Amino acid sequence: MDLHxxxxxxLITGASKGxxxxxxxxFAEEGCDLHLAARSxxxxxxxxxRLRKNRQISVATHIVDLRSSNDIARLxxxxxxxxxxxxxxxxxxxxxxxxxxxxxxRHAWDLKVFGFINLTRLLYARMKAQGxxxxxxxxxAAGEKFDANYITGSAGNAALMAFTRALGGKSLADNIRVVxxxxxxxxxxxxVTLMKTRARDQLGDEARYRELQAGLPxxxxxxxxxxxxxMAFLASERSGxxxxxxxxxxxxxxxxxx
Numbered sequence: 477m478d479l480h481x482x483x484x485x486x487l488i489t490g491a492s493k494g495x496x497x498x499x500x501x502x503f504a505e506e507g508c509d510l511h512l513a514a515r516s517x518x519x520x521x522x523x524x525x526r527l528r529k530n531r532q533i534s535v536a537t538h539i540v541d542l543r544s545s546n547d548i549a550r551l552x553x554x555x556x557x558x559x560x561x562x563x564x565x566x567x568x569x570x571x572x573x574x575x576x577x578x579x580x581x582r583h584a585w586d587l588k589v590f591g592f593i594n595l596t597r598l599l600y601a602r603m604k605a606q607g608x609x610x611x612x613x614x615x616x617a618a619g620e621k622f623d624a625n626y627i628t629g630s631a632g633n634a635a636l637m638a639f640t641r642a643l644g645g646k647s648l649a650d651n652i653r654v655v656x657x658x659x660x661x662x663x664x665x666x667x668v669t670l671m672k673t674r675a676r677d678q679l680g681d682e683a684r685y686r687e688l689q690a691g692l693p694x695x696x697x698x699x700x701x702x703x704x705x706x707m708a709f710l711a712s713e714r715s716g717x718x719x720x721x722x723x724x725x726x727x728x729x730x731x732x733x734x
Contacts, residue, residue, distance in 0.1 A: 485557065488500055494665065497658065498701050512538065513538040541587075550597060566588065576627065596613075610654075615636045616658055620637065644720030657731075658723065660698065692729075
């Protein structure tokens with residue numbers, strides 16, 4: 477299926493690894509010109525070089541910390557006009573209420589919650605001025621299937637779900653579409669870290685984290701490309717009447733898998 481995305485300008489945050497890197501691969505295959513943002517210069521640089529070589533597209537890298545308002549403003553200035561924004565950066569830790577102190581909670585939300593909101597605020601205004609745009613928020617299924625052992629993430633994701641629906645419910649008036657994706661477990665380094673935390677808390681040994689995956693649909697987490705390919709479709713005009721909604725990709729977990 478030709479998604480007609482060739483030449484579109486796409487900004488992906490948290491692009492150095494995991495779902496963000498997979499999204500970069502997917503949009504590169506569609507012929508998009510990329511702006512990739514992350515904190516890891518080495519990982520980001522290696523990814524960008526590989527995409528330039530293999531796909532013959534323009535790839536710019538931006539080393540930023542989206543907890544910083546100054547870095548967000550700099551990123552928006554450096555990228556110029558963008559057709560598609562993929563908000564993906566986030567590293568909310570696992571843990572129950574008694575294990576997450578205020579400083580940790582605020583540090584996590586400064587990136588995953590306020591980072592999404594503040595970058596969207598700047599780029600939405602620019603998309604409105606240019607007359608079009610798509611914003612895709614990579615949120616997380618913990619925002620709808622609440623988890624007391626991931627309480628900071630559940631609460632933050634629920635807030636971003638509300639943000640996505642509220643903004644996307646009116647954004648087509650500006651010819652902008654705002655959508656969200658709620659991945660369930662995805663086979664990334666971050667997923668392994670969260671599983672190790674849960675294994676340590678629940679089983680007393682982080683090395684036993686694979687035991688917690690045995691009951692997953694298909695007995696595995698999602699592949700990052702299964703999320704990234706949906707992002708590309710949602711960014712395309714083949715999904716041109718889609719806004720203010722969130723797509724859950726969790727193998728049925730939130731629908732009652734047991």
